[in-house]
Amino acid sequence: MGELMSKFMTLEDHFARLHPVRPEHDAARLLWQDRLAPELTTMEEERKAVIKRATMHTVATAAFIVALVFAAIIAFGFEAIFPFGIFAGIVGIFIACAAVWMPVFSMKSQTKQLVVGAACEPFGFTYSTLHQDLSGVSSLRSLGSWVNANKSAVFSKGNEPPTPAFERLKTVGLMPSYDSRKFEDLIEGVRADAAFTMVECKLTEQQGSGKNRRTVTKFQGLLLNIEYPERFLGRTLLARDGWWSWGRKNGMQQVQLVSKELEDAFTVYSTDQVEARTLLTPDRMERLIALERHFKGSKLRGVFEEGHLTIALEADNQFEAGSIFKPLIDPARYVETLTEIGLICDLIDGFLTRDWYKDKI
Incomplete structure (x- = not known):
């Protein structure tokens, strides 16, 4: 129900949910309109393509391995294959498909960096996901090369x-x-x-x-x-x-x-x-x-x-700035992050100044 309501809400509707109103919110609204929304619009087409590519590869790989398992059952009998052969097939699907999903998770990290970083900017704060850069990984070979180049981080x-x-x-x-x-x-x-x-x-x-x-x-x-x-x-x-x-x-x-x-x-x-x-x-x-x-x-x-x-x-x-499996152009992601950052400001203001906003609780 909440997602359905969000779909029909305007930008002003989303920002109206921010309470209390802070001086930084005006700059945050302009940042969404002028920079963040256009960048997310560009990324949205890439998101769809990356997920489609990973999904198709997974389906094709799964179909091929399932066919191999069935062929083995016909050739050697069910008792000879179950359960280890079936388990090996599942593991094989996972290994063969792991690398093609890396661009999806990399895009999720990029989206988080973009949205949360933009929400921090009006407050004068900086943000980093601290994630490893997986943008060049899209196959088992490139995954192997990445692991080899980042051994200290992977095995730490x-x-x-x-x-x-x-x-x-x-x-x-x-x-x-x-x-x-x-x-x-x-x-x-x-x-x-x-x-x-x-x-x-x-x-x-x-x-x-x-x-x-x-x-x-x-x-x-x-x-x-x-x-x-x-x-x-x-x-x-x-x-x-x-x-x-x-x-x-x-x-x-x-x-x-x-x-x-x-x-x-x-x-x-x-x-x-x-x-x-x-x-x-x-x-x-x-x-x-x-x-x-x-x-x-x-x-x-x-x-x-x-x-x-x-x-x-x-x-x-x-x-988390929302799910990578949902459209990126959703102000609700941004507004929720602004709310969370505002709570941090409340805490600091409350302990270091006597001038915090009213009606927070």
Whole structure:
């Protein structure tokens, strides 16, 4: 129903859904009209062609391998082929078709870079998907050449953190154990005279052994680091319940918040009780809750220390800019990203200024 309504909405209808209205939205609207929409229109024809080519190749390959499997069944009997021969056929289809779908995924990455990057621009922020460039891969041979040229990236257990948030949260015990890490969707900028970075992070760990060995996702969500103009006097940790062994072991004391509702929602430990209560006022805590609510996140936690506020929020993939299997020229993709960026601005404004917009929550 929502997609059907979006199809008949005008650009003004889409922008009317943005709340609150921000000064940056006028520039964002012009950017869509003058640059983003024309570029997406050009890419739309290419998108259709790339998906059609990949689909036709997959169908043809699948038909050929299925025919081979049936021929083998006729020649050697069903019992001789099942189940390993059928499984081998499925794997063969996957391997033979993997490379031809690379241009589709490459275009998805390019679309995300274009849409999210454009949404960041009116705010003065920059964006990078942090994805590997797969634009030259379209066959098994080119895929092999790409893997050979990018061995370190392909076989690495994780790229370097593009933000100090990861190490800062890890140091104070607010990140879980892991053996592989991945970062994508980096947003950087300055807001209220404070530099910030935000990135998506995924941590995985191999657990079990033998047949029970499996990959478990230990963390997936957003990491946000805001550099304060002044240093904090103490160290303050806040979180939903369940992250307090580190604080207790390091001589920190629990902070009693002024709001009973917020105290039930968060647990706070600090080395400076007065500073913690000054920082975590009800209106500022509401900024955190609004961020968590919009991203459908959970287990929000963070640390105020030295000159930074660093936050982790567990959530599904964000900043996806829509599906590559749907038309690219959809303002809803762009407007949703503007909304998400606006929430980041709200949080920074709420902690660093007293001049944030009204009626956010």
